Amino acid sequence: MKLGIIGGGGAAVALLAALTRDRLPDLDVTVFEPAKNVGPGRAYLPDSDVALLNVSAERMSVLPDTPGHFLRWVQERGGLQGRAASPTAFLPRRLFGEYLAEVATGITDQLAGRGRSVRTVGSSVTRLREGPAGFHAFTEDGRRFGDLDRVVLCVGTGGPVDVYRLTRSPGYVNDPYPLNARLAAVPPKAHVLVLGTGLTAVDTVLFLLENGHRGRVTMASRNGLLPTVRTVATAPELRYLSRTAVHVALTADPVMTGERLLALLDRELQEAGTSLDRACAEVTPGESAARRLRRQLGQARDGGALWQPVIIQAMHESVELIWHAMPDAERRRFLTRWHRKFITLLSPMPQESAIRLQAAAGAGQLQVVRGVRGIRSGVLPRPAFLAPTSVGEIEADIVVNTTRPAAAAIPDTATSLIEDLVEAGVARRHALGGLDVARYTNRVLAADGSENRNLFALGQLTAGTHYYTSSMLIIGRQARIVADQLLRHC
Numbered sequence: 001m002k003l004g005i006i007g008g009g010g011a012a013v014a015l016l017a018a019l020t021r022d023r024l025p026d027l028d029v030t031v032f033e034p035a036k037n038v039g040p041g042r043a044y045l046p047d048s049d050v051a052l053l054n055v056s057a058e059r060m061s062v063l064p065d066t067p068g069h070f071l072r073w074v075q076e077r078g079g080l081q082g083r084a085a086s087p088t089a090f091l092p093r094r095l096f097g098e099y100l101a102e103v104a105t106g107i108t109d110q111l112a113g114r115g116r117s118v119r120t121v122g123s124s125v126t127r128l129r130e131g132p133a134g135f136h137a138f139t140e141d142g143r144r145f146g147d148l149d150r151v152v153l154c155v156g157t158g159g160p161v162d163v164y165r166l167t168r169s170p171g172y173v174n175d176p177y178p179l180n181a182r183l184a185a186v187p188p189k190a191h192v193l194v195l196g197t198g199l200t201a202v203d204t205v206l207f208l209l210e211n212g213h214r215g216r217v218t219m220a221s222r223n224g225l226l227p228t229v230r231t232v233a234t235a236p237e238l239r240y241l242s243r244t245a246v247h248v249a250l251t252a253d254p255v256m257t258g259e260r261l262l263a264l265l266d267r268e269l270q271e272a273g274t275s276l277d278r279a280c281a282e283v284t285p286g287e288s289a290a291r292r293l294r295r296q297l298g299q300a301r302d303g304g305a306l307w308q309p310v311i312i313q314a315m316h317e318s319v320e321l322i323w324h325a326m327p328d329a330e331r332r333r334f335l336t337r338w339h340r341k342f343i344t345l346l347s348p349m350p351q352e353s354a355i356r357l358q359a360a361a362g363a364g365q366l367q368v369v370r371g372v373r374g375i376r377s378g379v380l381p382r383p384a385f386l387a388p389t390s391v392g393e394i395e396a397d398i399v400v401n402t403t404r405p406a407a408a409a410i411p412d413t414a415t416s417l418i419e420d421l422v423e424a425g426v427a428r429r430h431a432l433g434g435l436d437v438a439r440y441t442n443r444v445l446a447a448d449g450s451e452n453r454n455l456f457a458l459g460q461l462t463a464g465t466h467y468y469t470s471s472m473l474i475i476g477r478q479a480r481i482v483a484d485q486l487l488r489h490c
Contacts (some may be wrong), residue, residue, distance in 0.1 A: 001026065001027055001028070001149045001150065001489055002027075002028045002029075002134065002147055002148050002149045002150075003027055003029045003030070003031065003148065003149065003150050003151070003152070004029075004030050004124045004135060004137055004145070004148035004150070004151040004152070005029060005031045005032070005151075005152050005154055005159075006032045006128075006137070006151065006152070006154060006155060006414075006417070007031075007032070007033060007041070007153065007154035007155040007156050007414075007459075008031045008033025008035065008037075008038035008039065008041065008104075008120065008151050009033075009039070009040065009041020009042065009043065009044075009100075009154065009459075010039075010041050010043060010062065010100055010155040010326060010472060010475060011041075011042065011154040011156070011447045011458040011459040011475050011479065012031060012041075012104075012152075012458075012461060013032070013039055013062050013100045013103055013107075014062050014106045014457060014458075014472070014475050014476045015154065015479040015482060015483060016029070016103075016104060016107045016475070017062050017063055017073050017103060017107065017129065017150060017476075017479070017481035018059075018445075018479045018482070018484075019479040019483045019487065020107050020111070021063070021112060021196075021480075021483075022113060023108075023272070023360060024114045024116070024368075025111055025487055025490040026116070026268065026490050027116055027490060028116055028117050029111070029117070029119070030118075030119050030120075030121060030137075030145060030148065030330070030366070031116040031118065031119070031120045031121070032120075032121045032123065032124065032137065032139065033120055033121070033122065033331075034043065034122055034123055034140075034413065036123050037101045037104075038101065038120055039097060039098075039099075039100035039101030039102075039103070039104045039105045040094070040100060040412070041097075041100075041156050041157075042156050042157055042159070042177070043093065043157060044093050044094060044097030044100060045093075045094065045177065045178050045344070045426030046056045046094045046095050046097065046178070047177065047179050047180055048092075048178075048179045048180050048207050048210065048367065048404075048407035049092040049094070050092075050179070050203065050206040050207050050210045051092060051093045051094070051179060051203045051206075051207070052090045052091065052092060052093065052350050052353060052394060053090055053091055053093055053096060053350075054090065054094070054227075054230065054327045054347055054348060054349055054350060055090075055101070055119050055437070055471075055472075056087065056088050056089065056090060056200055056294070057071040057074060057085055057086070057088070057089050057090070057091050058071050058087035059473075060091075060096060060472060061212060061473075062099075062100060062103055062275070062472060062476060064113075064473055064476035064480065066348060067473075068087075068094060070071060070099050071085060071087055071104070073099050074091065074095065074099070077314040079265065080092070086233075090230075090350035090352065091170045093265045094242050098165070101205045104179065105138065106273050111158065118328060121139060121143070121145065121169075122143070123139035123140050123141040123143065124139065124140045124414070124416075124417070125137045125138065125139055125140075125417050125440035126138055126139065126140050126417055126420065127416075127417065127420045128151065128417060128420065128421060128426070128478075129424075130426065130452075130454070130455070133146070133147050134146070134147045134150075134454075135147075135148040135150075135454070136148070136453075137151070140416075141215075144211040144470060145377065146371045147475055149218070149454065149489070150454045150455070150456070150486060151269035151454065151455050151456070151460055151485075152455075152456045152457070152458060152482060153414075153417075153444070153455070153456065153457040153458070154433070154457075154458050155410070155411055155413065155414035155417070155418075155459070155461055156411050156457055156459060157409070157410070157411060157470075158283060158404075158405070158409030158410055158415075158460065159175045159177075159412065159461070160174060160175050160195075160196070160200070160401045160402050160403050160404055160407075160412045161331055161401075161403055161404065161405050161409070162174050163401075164195075164374060166375060166377075166399060167403070169377055169384070169385070169399075170384065171385065171397060171399065172385075172399050173398070173401065173442060174401050175401065176200065176203065176204045176207075176400050176401075176402060176475060177200075177203075179203060179204070180207075180209040180336045183204065183207055183211070183400070186211075186213065187215070187397070187398075188211075188212055188214050188215065188397055189214055189219075189300070190207070190397035190398045191215050191216045191218070191383075191395065191396050191397050191398070192208060192213070192215065192216070192218070192396065192397070192398045192399075192400060193218050193220060193375075193387060193396035193398070193399045193400070193402065194217065194218065194220070194399075194400045194402060194415060195220060195221070195372070195375075195399060195401045195402060195403050196220075196221050196401070196402035196403045196404070196448070197220070197221040197223075197224060197225055197226050197227075197352070197368060197369045198221075198227060198343070198344075198347070198402065198404070199227055199347055199349060200402040200404070201219055201221075201327055201353070201402040202226065202349055202353055202357065204226065204400050204402060205217055205219060205357065205360070205366065205442070206353060206356055206357070208213070208267060209356060209360055209365075210436065212454070213247075214253075214365075215365075215369070215397075216365060216366075216367070217277075217360070218366075218367045218368075218369060218381060218394055218396065219289075219291065219366070219368045219369070220368075220369045220370070220372045220387065220389055220394070221369070221370060221372065221403075222340070222370060222371065222372065222390040223283070223285055223340060223341065223370050224285050224345075224369055224390075225283055225341070225344045225369070225370075225477070226292070226293070226344075226349070226350070226357070226368060227287060227344055227347055227348050227349045228282055228296055228297040228308060228344060228345060228348045229297055229299075229300045229305075229349060229351055229354040230300060230308070230349060230351060230459075231292065231299065231300040231304060231305040231306075231308050231346040232300060232301065232303050233303040233304065233305065233306050233308070233309055234309055235272075235309035235310050235312070235313035236271070236272050236310070238268060238313060238317065238490050239267075239268060239271050240262055240264045240265075240267045240268045240271070240315060241265065241268045241310075241314035241317065241318055242314075242317055242318065242405065243317045243318050243321065246317075246321045246322060246391070247321060249264070250321060250325050250345040252278075252394040254325060255325060255326075255327065255329050256322050256325035257326070257327045257329070258326075258330055258333060258337070258338065259332055259409045261322060262276060265311070267286045268310055269307050269310055269391045270307075272306050272307075272310050273306060274306040274307045274310075275307075276277025276307075278307055278346065279307035279311065279345060280296070282296075282305075282307075282344070282345060283341035283344050285343060285370050287429050288361075288368075289357070289361045289366065289367070289368035290362045292360060293354050293355070293357055293358035293361060294334045294358055294362075297351060297354055297355065298356065298389075300351055300354075301351070305349065305381050307345075308345065308348060311345055311346060312346060315346055315468060316471065316474065317475055319466070319467060319468045320439075320466055320467075323466060323467040324466075325466075328431065329439050331432060331467075332432070335432065344412075345472075346468075349399040369389045369391050370389070370390050371389050371390030371391075372387055372388075372389050373387075373388045373389065374387070374388060375387045378395065383395035383396060383397060384396065384397050384398070384399075385397075386398050387399075400483065401434050405433065409433060409434070409446075409460065410433075410434060410461065412473070418461075420473050421435075425446055425447035425448070426446055426452065426455070427445065427446065427447075427448075427452075427455075428445055428446065428447050428449075429445045430464030430465060430466065432463075433463060433464045434457075434460065434461045434462055434463050434464045434465075435457055435461050435462065435464070436464065436465065437456075437457050437462050437465050438451050439465060439466075439484075440481070441455055441456075441461060441481065441485060442458060442478055442481060442482050443456055443485075444456060458478055458479055458482060459475055459478075460477065462478070
């Protein structure tokens with residue numbers, strides 16, 4: 001079988017690993033990836049070591065059934081800069097990118113040893129046509145690749161969204177990654193306004209501080225909430241939100257609402273010795289960033305914040321079941337009312353990142369504000385930007401954007417391809433973003449709702465259907481579902 005994989009990031013590597021986990025199938029694979037290497041994608045590019053994974057080394061893996069795979073790889077190569085890598089360490093993101101690249105290379109070599117090929121085409125696919133003999137892929141550099149029996153879209157994640165249309169403004173950085181390239185030239189005394197308070201915003205601030213920035217830094221978002229701090233506590237065995245328990249609950253009543261979900265979560269948290277109220281208190285604005293970080297660090301070190309591992313474990317086990325059981329109106333309500341706060345709880349930052357932020361906030365260098373109501377250009381030469389917020393108007397010299405959409409985003413590099421597929425009726429957009437795919441197979445749905453048995457999608461492109469697709473564990477699980485279908489045809 002001739003397989004085309006469009007995109008060469010983590011989802012593509014997870015698919016290759018799932019396809020070859022038990023045997024080396026009769027496959028010829030073509031990966032379309034304009035970047036230098038297959039593996040890192042946008043998420044794990046070579047960059048500053050201040051950009052850390054927010055999952056411990058022992059839980060990071062491209063293989064969903066082998067959580068220690070990445071950790072063993074790090075230990076076998078001697079750790080990180082001469083330091084042993086502990087299971088609970090939070091390692092640089094670029095290191096996971098190197099791991100993905102090496103896994104991809106190993107799979108390529110294995111297939112080559114069996115006379116099969118994995119070739120990489122260093123260009124983006126802009127058009128895809130299906131004919132009697134298979135798919136024909138047309139690349140940005142003018143080439144055509146035909147007779148692909150099946151194709152999997154692994155186009156990766158989209159970048160930040162320029163909400164305030166500042167792209168052409170001097171001093172505006174629309175996307176901070178890679179940090180070493182985009183932020184190294186920021187004047188050390190400039191007042192930097194970081195739009196967003198999520199993990200990308202945290203990376204941005206940490207890089208500036210590591211790079212010797214001496215000026216003020218302001219982080220601003222609608223709610224002004226930083227990610228919570230990762231606790232050392234572990235989740236007990238789930239009773240109400242395990243995959244089995246959710247399946248039983250949905251058998252009795254197949255409709256999930258926001259209220260029902262919160263009730264189940266509250267019961268689960270009480271079973272663990274905490275409560276939903278305690279979790280909700282962490283997403284209530286008003287507390288200063290310095291105080292919040294100091295308090296959360298104390299809890300995290302002592303094994304408090306028990307709600308955190310429970311929520312994370314429940315998400316990984318049951319998110320697809322819960323999301324699929326929600327009517328469209330409930331999904332929209334969730335995205336509007338709870339999504340951003342939920343992500344604050346679900347995606348905590350490592351303690352060492354919080355320590356550095358707390359020090360900067362305590363010293364008065366870092367400020368976190370909420371209620372951004374727009375940004376406009378100031379009168380040059382200073383200030384370059386003016387931003388009204390809940391604490392008054394902020395004057396900034398540099399603006400760095402980390403704002404991401406709530407719905408699934410289509411990366412700029414894949415826009416032409418997705419628009420072409422939709423216009424041709426081969427695919428249709430999902431109402432909540434990305435492409436519409438079949439819930440249990442990840443087959444792309446055509447304009448008439450029919451499943452294309454030969455076209456699949458993985459990763460953020462499917463977030464409208466599956467909601468949470470940012471975890472490598474979940475991507476690996478979805479990759480196995482796709483791989484099982486492909487292997488049946490080999």
